[in-house]
Amino acid sequence: MHIKITNNASGYDRFLRHVPNWMLYHHPQWLALVEAVTGADLNYVTADEGGEIAAAIPFFVSRDMGGGSVINSSPFFGSVGGILFREGADPACAGPMLEALDEFAAAHGVVSATIVTSPLDDTGGALAGWATEAPLARTAQVTELPACDEDLFGLLHNSKQRNIRSAGKKGVTVRPGGDADWQWFEAVHRSSMAALNGTPKPPAFFDCMKGSLHGGAGLKILVAEHESAPCAGLIYSTGGICGEYLVPVYEPEKSSLFGLQLLIYESLLDSRRDGCRFWNFGGTWPSQEGLYRFKRQWAAVDHAYEYHIKVYRPRLLELGADEILKYYPWFFCYPFN
Secondary structure, eight states: OEEEEESSOTTHHHHHTTOTTOOGGGSHHHHHHHHHHHOOEEEEEEEEETTEEEEEEEEEEOOOSSSOEEEEESOSTTOOOOOEEOTTOOGGGHHHHHHHHHHHHHHTTEEEEEEEOOTTSOOGGGGTTTOSSOOEEEEEEEEEOOSSHHHHHHHSOHHHHHHHHHHHHTTOEEEEOOGGGHHHHHHHHHHHHHHTTOOOOOHHHHHHHHTTTTSTTOEEEEEEEETTEEEEEEEEEOOTTEEEEEEEEEOGGGGGGOHHHHHHHHHHHHHHHTTOSEEEEEEOOTTOHHHHHHHHTTTEEEEEEEEEEEESOGGGGGSOHHHHHHHSTTOOOSOOO
């Protein structure tokens, strides 16, 4: 088996079709979007056998803004990475692949590397012994999608069933988003994040998203309308084994219309029809009790995943949170606490 690192993994798209549990964050379309938005360099560690990729680690290298570079697999909001194995591949190739990643890090002045495992694929064991820090445990809320539409509604909490029925009775309708919706969507998103003191998606994200809809990654946008005016929107994906809840927005003064709840229900149905087996609401912090309850009401259950962190240069640990955020926007380096 031949191990190499490349920034042009010929055959990766073909390889991904033979990976049983690939997610949006592994798809070339999403990887290209993250590269464009973050300005980082996309690379792959691959294990090739018989002219085909048997295993791969897509990873990004941050720009060196004075503190050295950082590796993430993968950076940006909610992205997971990890080691992908072709069905039937020998997982023993993980060791040499991680050694190659370490050699790359040494040659490129990398100060730390983080590999985020998938909540739907237990490959964390392949990383055993590689990290210098104890794995950071995280939890995502994931809904297992039933075989038919009728069964989905019955899985939902009765409050969500009432919300969906109420939206229909109030005349809320759902349509695919178009070019005219992006300005409204981005403005509502920025306003919502400001109210929560959160970090909004940068304008480049929305610019890239416009050109990425309806490709192989299954990226889509839905808009809920009431009396011909938008009241909620949702960017989501139906690519891979799992639908992804990416960017929800709603007009606060129109929340009683339950447009967002109707959109989530329609996107769950769409994901099932596109062949997804799961719907990923993403990770939730322990402090986000209200958000956690909201996700659980959509029949979501907890799925564990981990951050595996390797610090190559201990001076990284001397940097404060403000310096980390300055040098490595969109990247994870180590937990501030």
